[in-house]
Amino acid sequence: MRSRTPSSAVVVLLALSLAVGLAPVPAQAQGADSAPECSFPVSEPDATGETVTVAERPERIVVLQASAAQTVWELSASGRVVGAPVASYTDYLDGIEATENVLNADEFAVNQEAVVQLDADIVLAPNVVPDGTVERLRDADQTVFKFGFARSFDSIAEKTELTGRLIGSCAEAEGTNAAYRDRIESVEANTDPDRTPRVLYYTDGFAAGSGTFIDEIVTTAGGANVAADNGIEGYGELNEEALVEWNPEVIVVSNQQDGLPETPAFESTFAVRNDQIAVVDGNYISQPAPRIAIALEAVAEAVADAGLEADPTTPAADPDESDDADRSTATDEPTDAGGPTDDAVAGQPGFGALAGAVALLAFAFLARRA
Numbered sequence: 001m002r003s004r005t006p007s008s009a010v011v012v013l014l015a016l017s018l019a020v021g022l023a024p025v026p027a028q029a030q031g032a033d034s035a036p037e038c039s040f041p042v043s044e045p046d047a048t049g050e051t052v053t054v055a056e057r058p059e060r061i062v063v064l065q066a067s068a069a070q071t072v073w074e075l076s077a078s079g080r081v082v083g084a085p086v087a088s089y090t091d092y093l094d095g096i097e098a099t100e101n102v103l104n105a106d107e108f109a110v111n112q113e114a115v116v117q118l119d120a121d122i123v124l125a126p127n128v129v130p131d132g133t134v135e136r137l138r139d140a141d142q143t144v145f146k147f148g149f150a151r152s153f154d155s156i157a158e159k160t161e162l163t164g165r166l167i168g169s170c171a172e173a174e175g176t177n178a179a180y181r182d183r184i185e186s187v188e189a190n191t192d193p194d195r196t197p198r199v200l201y202y203t204d205g206f207a208a209g210s211g212t213f214i215d216e217i218v219t220t221a222g223g224a225n226v227a228a229d230n231g232i233e234g235y236g237e238l239n240e241e242a243l244v245e246w247n248p249e250v251i252v253v254s255n256q257q258d259g260l261p262e263t264p265a266f267e268s269t270f271a272v273r274n275d276q277i278a279v280v281d282g283n284y285i286s287q288p289a290p291r292i293a294i295a296l297e298a299v300a301e302a303v304a305d306a307g308l309e310a311d312p313t314t315p316a317a318d319p320d321e322s323d324d325a326d327r328s329t330a331t332d333e334p335t336d337a338g339g340p341t342d343d344a345v346a347g348q349p350g351f352g353a354l355a356g357a358v359a360l361l362a363f364a365f366l367a368r369r370a
Helices: 016-022 066-074 112-118 131-139 153-167 170-189 213-220 240-246 264-268 292-305 325-332 355-367
Strands: 042-045 051-054 061-063 081-084 122-125 144-146 198-203 206-208 235-237 250-254 277-280
Touching: 042 153, 051 144, 061 066, 066 081, 066 122, 066 153, 081 112, 112 131, 122 131, 122 153, 131 144, 153 170, 153 213, 170 213, 170 292, 198 213, 198 240, 206 213, 213 292, 240 264, 250 292, 277 292
Parallel strands: 061 081, 061 122, 122 144, 198 250, 250 277
Antiparallel strands: 042 051, 198 206, 206 235
């Protein structure tokens, strides 16, 4: 299957330099009296149900996956990090290559022996790290805090604030969250409530539905998430019947995938026919951490610039009736398009009863960058 690379599309490739806008606000800029101060010891319950106590401000920090790494970098605490996921999806973090890599060769599983040898004061584990890994590290006398799932802008801010308390960077966390919320509020203030393009977030065969921070990105940016509006929860596998029925006006993709599949169904959508494909930095849109606000701005720009169908109820063109020569070549290769399977869930075209298993596969894929 070939992939369609956006041409003159609504392409929003995010330069890493934009991240400067989320730099923490220095404590002194907030006023000496208002800047919060951390105190130790600090005890907090984590996602495993354990209450984790940090006796004093950590000077040796290990982060096990990307979202925790990005958060610590935003809190200007990278100088205290001794171990981190050194991988293709974290190389945008300045200086991370100088830390000890805590991942195995697959760039996902944690190298537990390497973590133990680092003798960290605290190990920060995002939700994608298995409980078994956390328990084994604790059995090796490591202080490990596992975060819960971040499903919204608020939960990301809460995780940032909690990270600040755990590592002794409370003022930096407050400043980071202030900048983060300002960017979100600015986007909200500039959306048109009377103009809500149908938006699909597509990643390697999956669509993001309700209960995801992607859904909040789309709706806050002024779009209507077609997957969520059609009853999809979490991440579900997208088939072409659903795609044709939903007919998105904007498709959002990560720059970490090779464009869109060149299939009749994709080619028939209003988004593809009108080059309304927003390409955003995958490290920002897929990692639940402060820089998600940069991805939000990119999606909002694409939504604001997008043209709409005159009649939003008009279905997409029949993929078999395309008169575009370039599009017709896509039919030379077989596709998975077709009618719903026998185990399709009523009211959710394109998503079968195996959606739970498929969602786990999606989780495993997305987890590589969480």
